[in-house]
Amino acid sequence: MTDNDRYYVEGPLPETPNPEAPADPWGETRVIGKPLPRVDAYERVSGTAVFPFDVTLPDMLHAAILRSPHAHAIVTRVDTSAAEKMPGVRAVITGATPGCDIPWYGGRGGSLSKLFDPHCRYEGEEIAAVAAETPYQAWDAVRAITVEYDVQPFSVVEAEALKQEAPAVHQGAHRAGKPGVYQRGDVAKGFAEADVVLEQTYATACEIHAPMETHGSVVRWDGNKVTIWESTQGVFAIQSAAAQTLRLPLANVRVIGHYMGGGFGSKLGLTKQTVIAALLARRTARPVRMFVTREESFTSQGNRPPASMTLKAGVKKDGTLTALDMKIVSTGGAYATGSGGVDFQIRDLYLCPNVRTETNDAYINAGPQRAFRAPGHPQGNWALEQMLDALAAEIAMDPVDLRAKNVPAISQARNNNPYTSTGLKDCLVEGAKAFGWKDARARAKSTGPIRRGVGVAAGMWQGGGGSPPSTVIVKLFADGSANLNMGASDNGCGTKTWMAMIVAEELGLPLDRIQVEHADTATTQFATPSGGSKTVPTESPAGRAAALEVKRQVVELAAEQLKVAADELTLQDGAIVSTKDPAKKLALAQVTGLQRRGVIVGVGTRGPNPEGKAINPWAVHFAEVEVNIRTGEVRLLRYLAAHDSGRVMNRLTYENQVIGGITMGVGLALTEARILDRARTGKMVNANFHDYMIPTMMDVPADQAVVAIDPHDTTCNTTGAKGIGEPATIPAASAIANAIHNAIGVRITESPIDPAAILRALNRPATKRS
Amino acid sequence: MAKEHEQPDASVVSRRGFMQTVGASALGAATLGTAEAKQAPAPATPEEMAPLTFTVNGRRHRILVEPRWSLAYVIRDRLQLTGTKVGCDRGECGACTVLIDGKPRYACLTLAVEADGADVTTIEGLMKGEELGPVQQAFAEKDAFQCGFCTPGQVVAAEGLLRATPGASVEQIRHGMSGNLCRCGAYAHIVQAVARAAELRKG
Numbered sequence: 001m002t003d004n005d006r007y008y009v010e011g012p013l014p015e016t017p018n019p020e021a022p023a024d025p026w027g028e029t030r031v032i033g034k035p036l037p038r039v040d041a042y043e044r045v046s047g048t049a050v051f052p053f054d055v056t057l058p059d060m061l062h063a064a065i066l067r068s069p070h071a072h073a074i075v076t077r078v079d080t081s082a083a084e085k086m087p088g089v090r091a092v093i094t095g096a097t098p099g100c101d102i103p104w105y106g107g108r109g110g111s112l113s114k115l116f117d118p119h120c121r122y123e124g125e126e127i128a129a130v131a132a133e134t135p136y137q138a139w140d141a142v143r144a145i146t147v148e149y150d151v152q153p154f155s156v157v158e159a160e161a162l163k164q165e166a167p168a169v170h171q172g173a174h175r176a177g178k179p180g181v182y183q184r185g186d187v188a189k190g191f192a193e194a195d196v197v198l199e200q201t202y203a204t205a206c207e208i209h210a211p212m213e214t215h216g217s218v219v220r221w222d223g224n225k226v227t228i229w230e231s232t233q234g235v236f237a238i239q240s241a242a243a244q245t246l247r248l249p250l251a252n253v254r255v256i257g258h259y260m261g262g263g264f265g266s267k268l269g270l271t272k273q274t275v276i277a278a279l280l281a282r283r284t285a286r287p288v289r290m291f292v293t294r295e296e297s298f299t300s301q302g303n304r305p306p307a308s309m310t311l312k313a314g315v316k317k318d319g320t321l322t323a324l325d326m327k328i329v330s331t332g333g334a335y336a337t338g339s340g341g342v343d344f345q346i347r348d349l350y351l352c353p354n355v356r357t358e359t360n361d362a363y364i365n366a367g368p369q370r371a372f373r374a375p376g377h378p379q380g381n382w383a384l385e386q387m388l389d390a391l392a393a394e395i396a397m398d399p400v401d402l403r404a405k406n407v408p409a410i411s412q413a414r415n416n417n418p419y420t421s422t423g424l425k426d427c428l429v430e431g432a433k434a435f436g437w438k439d440a441r442a443r444a445k446s447t448g449p450i451r452r453g454v455g456v457a458a459g460m461w462q463g464g465g466g467s468p469p470s471t472v473i474v475k476l477f478a479d480g481s482a483n484l485n486m487g488a489s490d491n492g493c494g495t496k497t498w499m500a501m502i503v504a505e506e507l508g509l510p511l512d513r514i515q516v517e518h519a520d521t522a523t524t525q526f527a528t529p530s531g532g533s534k535t536v537p538t539e540s541p542a543g544r545a546a547a548l549e550v551k552r553q554v555v556e557l558a559a560e561q562l563k564v565a566a567d568e569l570t571l572q573d574g575a576i577v578s579t580k581d582p583a584k585k586l587a588l589a590q591v592t593g594l595q596r597r598g599v600i601v602g603v604g605t606r607g608p609n610p611e612g613k614a615i616n617p618w619a620v621h622f623a624e625v626e627v628n629i630r631t632g633e634v635r636l637l638r639y640l641a642a643h644d645s646g647r648v649m650n651r652l653t654y655e656n657q658v659i660g661g662i663t664m665g666v667g668l669a670l671t672e673a674r675i676l677d678r679a680r681t682g683k684m685v686n687a688n689f690h691d692y693m694i695p696t697m698m699d700v701p702a703d704q705a706v707v708a709i710d711p712h713d714t715t716c717n718t719t720g721a722k723g724i725g726e727p728a729t730i731p732a733a734s735a736i737a738n739a740i741h742n743a744i745g746v747r748i749t750e751s752p753i754d755p756a757a758i759l760r761a762l763n764r765p766a767t768k769r770s
Numbered sequence: 771m772a773k774e775h776e777q778p779d780a781s782v783v784s785r786r787g788f789m790q791t792v793g794a795s796a797l798g799a800a801t802l803g804t805a806e807a808k809q810a811p812a813p814a815t816p817e818e819m820a821p822l823t824f825t826v827n828g829r830r831h832r833i834l835v836e837p838r839w840s841l842a843y844v845i846r847d848r849l850q851l852t853g854t855k856v857g858c859d860r861g862e863c864g865a866c867t868v869l870i871d872g873k874p875r876y877a878c879l880t881l882a883v884e885a886d887g888a889d890v891t892t893i894e895g896l897m898k899g900e901e902l903g904p905v906q907q908a909f910a911e912k913d914a915f916q917c918g919f920c921t922p923g924q925v926v927a928a929e930g931l932l933r934a935t936p937g938a939s940v941e942q943i944r945h946g947m948s949g950n951l952c953r954c955g956a957y958a959h960i961v962q963a964v965a966r967a968a969e970l971r972k973g
Contacts, residue, residue, distance in 0.1 A: 041910035044918030047853020047893035054852035212857045212919040212953050261919025294858040492917030652913045663955025689862035697957040698948045704958045
């Protein structure tokens with residue numbers, strides 16, 4: 001991961017003050033947990049939601065970027081003179097333009113590159129940019145820029161790229177960072193104790209985030225102030241990086257991100273195109289809109305790195321795991337490492353005393369990775385969970401039982417700290433029951449061209465516990481309506497909705513009396529980016545604290561007025577009522593203290609996490625498939641996902657997160673792979689939705705069920721909630737792979753398992769599909 | 771494609787010429803800026819702009835357009851109806867879906883001049899004043915979206931599907947909606963929403 005796309009704070013956590021009166025855990029809730037439509041559903045279905053992509057300002061120009069068409073080349077000459085004279089063109093910038101020589105890709109004691117680096121280390125590196133009156137004119141001008149390239153030998157296969165004889169991406173550096181080694185116990189001893197030892201190499205292909213709204217922003221300068229409307233998961237992260245890059249005080253940089261069309265980790269940090277838009281805006285003294293095309297988003301806006309994972313595992317006949325040893329080769333492209341997170345589940349998903357992992361990262365001539373929904377985790381899970389299935393078969397144990405046998409209560413990778421809760425066992429047991437696992441497994445045996453199979457996979461996410469800092473403000477107005485103010489982005493996960501539900505829960509207000517203001521560095525409170533499945537566990541306790549502070553104040557005012565003790569008052573249906581005497585009641589609008597003041601303001605902050613505890617969400621997925629062994633086609637018949645993500649805030653948006661995670665797993669398992677031309681050019685040959693296939697409605701089962709396991713975690717934080725976004729996708733591809741193995745009896749270890757891969761595995765000639 | 775459009779002015783670049791321009795812009799970064807890239811045909815000057823008369827959401831517009839402008843560009847940038855989204859600009863994702871004479875069409879792959887004389891409906895046109903239309907209502911109720919960026923295209927595609935097949939079965943819905951990508955993966959809810967919309971439309 002680069003500095004550019006963190007959604008967490010490294011090192012000691014800066015903690016905002018602990019709320020004075022820690023909130024008691026929720027018992028029965030009135031609003032929280034219900035399946036409620038979103039508070040911003042109207043805007044999102046009516047077309048009135050203004051995404052950054054839609055922001056249109058008076059006198060706005062449109063920008064386009066000239067990018068390297070080569071995987072590896074040195075730019076020897078750029079001639080922009082023809083482009084500058086073209087109709088509608090207002091500015092053309094290159095690395096030679098004053099003020100545009102800006103260092104980029106920081107970390108490891110300096111920068112590795114520049115905003116416009118003449119050494120282009122991947123297809124899609126920025127060379128020049130244009131601002132023009134229309135996007136058509138901007139692209140005309142980009143095409144009119146003449147560039148001379150000294151094309152270099154390229155390196156795009158990570159295992160090859162580690163070798164000294166491979167073309168170097170950076171001078172003298174084939175390897176990105178040092179090999180990382182994790183070790184506990186003694187794996188040799190563990191393998192000696194095992195009854196069965198298996199070793200297998202697994203591989204996952206490189207995936208592209210491909211959010212439906214591409215990456216970009218609209219930027220306006222006003223004197224020494226800049227305003228950025230950015231499609232981002234975190235406005236404050238953009239603000240701090242932009243302020244540093246543009247050398248402005250934080251207060252002079254305003255970033256607004258009210259809606260955003262998906263990010264999945266690729267919109268956590270400041271990007272080159274936003275800086276380019278800012279430079280063009282300053283140069284032209286006009287607002288500039290700069291969104292990348294779909295093709296550019298494939299080559300230059302991040303990816304889930306490919307991983308090759310050799311896993312050796314030992315198990316006793318009774319199902320006890322004795323040792324796990326994994327060697328990983330990955331690449332984060334031209335400027336980053338790619339193995340982050342891959343080995344976490346090897347270390348921590350199951351009880352195992354002897355574990356060793358080794359990570360190796362190569363630089364290759366391809367676009368840099370960015371955090372992608374549970375960085376590393378679906379990759380490592382693909383290896384571990386297929387291995388668990390193979391071990392279960394060897395010792396003739398049910399795969400669900402083998403997993404249940406090795407459920408941990410402590411985090412072995414983190415000082416043996418106990419988990420605040422682990423619903424892994426319940427997910428296995430309750431999930432298997434709801435899926436009808438035993439019956440489905442027995443039924444799966446089939447002959448003929450259509451083979452049926454079922455598969456299971458478990459998973460955990462390294463994050464998902466949340467942490468400080470976060471500040472949220474709730475304002476109660478004189479008529480009993482409220483406003484919630486938070487800095488967090490709503491990526492589409494329903495953040496605004498469940499935050500409003502918290503206010504509704506604590507203040508007894510209907511949802512439509514609550515408005516949410518969010519994701520604006522000038523007007524809302526500081527928040528870290530929405531990512532890492534930490535938005536619920538980070539923001540919800542702060543929101544709850546703010547609502548409780550409003551409640552404390554308004555109850556105090558009402559108690560004076562009603563002449564009763566504050567502790568006998570409760571809020572419901574927009575009124576304050578005595579629990580002892582229901583006749584003693586005041587509508588919020590009748591609280592004279594509130595009327596006089598006009599508003600009650602409650603500030604809530606996120607308290608620290610419990611010390612010496614590990615907080616993680618857990619998942620177990622079950623899939624049933626049909627495989628046509630004549631054509632190699634896979635049909636997903638049904639799917640069930642059991643999750644422990646703590647308390648469910650909104651059952652409807654929770655389920656939506658889970659089915660979205662399943663869908664993304666279907667892509668990893670069956671259809672998605674970045675294909676680089678290894679032989680001739682090093683270029684990506686499928687940088688479009690036709691050739692890079694994300695799942696469509698036809699690819700996912702209509703029958704998807706979600707089982708929510710709530711372990712009633714009262715120690716993780718004051719709402720008992722853990723994250724769901726990431727765990728929802730971690731085991732999905734593995735469950736499908738295991739189901740395919742169950743159906744055809746052959747193990748396919750590389751993603752994607754497309755029809756050709758199945759026919760190859762079955763030793764059948766590929767048949768042409770009509 | 772909506773329908774054959776008669777060239778308004780013979781001096782305007784040829785149909786083949788502007789198709790090349792559109793094709794080249796769609797190819798994007800892979801070929802741009804290469805020394806070997808072919809010179810694109812010169813853009814139309816303002817004098818060469820073509821008149822376009824069409825109806826959008828019941829309102830008649832008469833504007834001048836460059837022959838190469840897509841319908842999506844004209845709707846979003848010239849008419850400022852930004853409800854319609856562009857996700858790929860090459861007819862692969864469906865975010866730009868609009869109804870042309872009642873049928874769902876990709877506005878990014880339709881040249882604006884092809885819509886001459888057409889009746890276009892966008893997501894904004896499915897509202898009844900400030901009230902949501904039945905498909906929009908069903909999408910909200912069933913939470914048939916996450917980020918919402920593909921949603922206008924999904925809603926318009928569903929409207930087109932239900933106009934042609936009011937009682938669409940689940941299989942017909944899955945097939946009919948498969949031209950609209952949703953990266954958030956809300957498909958299971960979208961199926962439910964379209965089925966619910968079919969009920970609401972019956973009234």
